Amino acid sequence: MRHLLLVLLLALHFSGQSQMQTWLGVSCSFKPIKKTEISIGLQQRYFDFTAYNKSLLSAELAVKVIKGIKPFIGFRMGLSPNSNSDLNQKKWGFSQRYIAGLDFSFVDWFDEKSRLNIGYTIQNQWNAESFKRNSSVLRNKLGIKYDIKNFPLSPFVNAEHYYNWKRDITYTIDEVLITGGTTAFRYFIGFDIELPKAQIIQISLGKKNLFLNNNDYWIGSIKYKLQIN
Numbered sequence: 102m103r104h105l106l107l108v109l110l111l112a113l114h115f116s117g118q119s120q121m122q123t124w125l126g127v128s129c130s131f132k133p134i135k136k137t138e139i140s141i142g143l144q145q146r147y148f149d150f151t152a153y154n155k156s157l158l159s160a161e162l163a164v165k166v167i168k169g170i171k172p173f174i175g176f177r178m179g180l181s182p183n184s185n186s187d188l189n190q191k192k193w194g195f196s197q198r199y200i201a202g203l204d205f206s207f208v209d210w211f212d213e214k215s216r217l218n219i220g221y222t223i224q225n226q227w228n229a230e231s232f233k234r235n236s237s238v239l240r241n242k243l244g245i246k247y248d249i250k251n252f253p254l255s256p257f258v259n260a261e262h263y264y265n266w267k268r269d270i271t272y273t274i275d276e277v278l279i280t281g282g283t284t285a286f287r288y289f290i291g292f293d294i295e296l297p298k299a300q301i302i303q304i305s306l307g308k309k310n311l312f313l314n315n316n317d318y319w320i321g322s323i324k325y326k327l328q329i330n
Contacts, residue, residue: 120318122154123147131329136165144324155181161200169209173224175200185232196230202240216248238284239264246293255293257305262286268313286310291322299328 128142140161146154161175176199183194202224208215222242229235244259268282291305307320 120316121149122318122320123150124320124322124324126322126324127326128324129327129329138163138165153182155179163204168213169206171204171206173200173202173204179230183231188232194231196228198226198228200224200226216250218244218246218248220244220246234267237266239266253295255295256290257292258288258290260286260288283312285312289320289322299330301326301328 124144124146126142126144128140130138130140132138140159140163142157142159144157144159146157148154157177157179159175159177161173163171163173165171177197179196179198181194181196183189183191185194186192202222205221207219207221208217220243222240222244224240226238226240227235228238240261240263242259242261244257246255246257248255263283263285264281265284266281267279268284269278269280271278271280287307287309289305289307291303291307294302294304296302303322303324303326305320305322307322308317309320310317
């Protein structure tokens with residue numbers, strides 16, 4: 102699987118897109134009680150293919166309150182090389198993210214057994230990281246996925262918008278002006294490979310367009326998922 106991802110990213114590289122990241126992840130989800138799901142995940146991110154970027158550990162709790170709507174909360178902790186080690190004499194830097202949001206599955210309102218899923222997710226995240234200003238970001242994602250009958254692949258596509266509530270800070274003589282604005286758009290296309298015993302391998306290719314600079318980059322992602330019933 103990783104070789105397939107390598108071929109895709111190399112194709113992008115030689116077509117002139119030099120900035121890219123590789124994401125490798127695993128996750129496990131289970132339902133301790135009815136209509137409640139807990140997910141735990143670990144992800145490694147690399148610049149290009151092998152240059153280490155960061156490690157992320159995440160946990161999320163979702164509850165299905167009514168058909169097609171699930172509120173959720175979550176936490177993510179990050180570990181990465183400290184680019185400011187000359188200031189605090191520490192090799193590693195840490196980050197924290199708290200999230201809260203709603204997940205909508207529109208087709209479920211009419212047919213919970215449909216193979217087509219049209220989903221919309223809205224969430225707000227609060228980020229804290231050493232030597233960076235704390236931020237609050239609103240994310241809106243729209244996605245479509247289809248489970249092909251009698252076939253192990255489920256293709257999907259999604260698009261996401263990032264809005265930072267404190268993107269622009271202007272200092273004047275009399276006051277500090279804080280305004281929000283768009284910071285990024287992110288797109289993914291890929292597919293799930295359904296394996297026996299509620300296992301899934303997800304392969305996807307994405308791109309993140311950053312709004313205020315030219316550091317756009319491609320993303321190649323492979324993720325293993327296990328659902329414990």
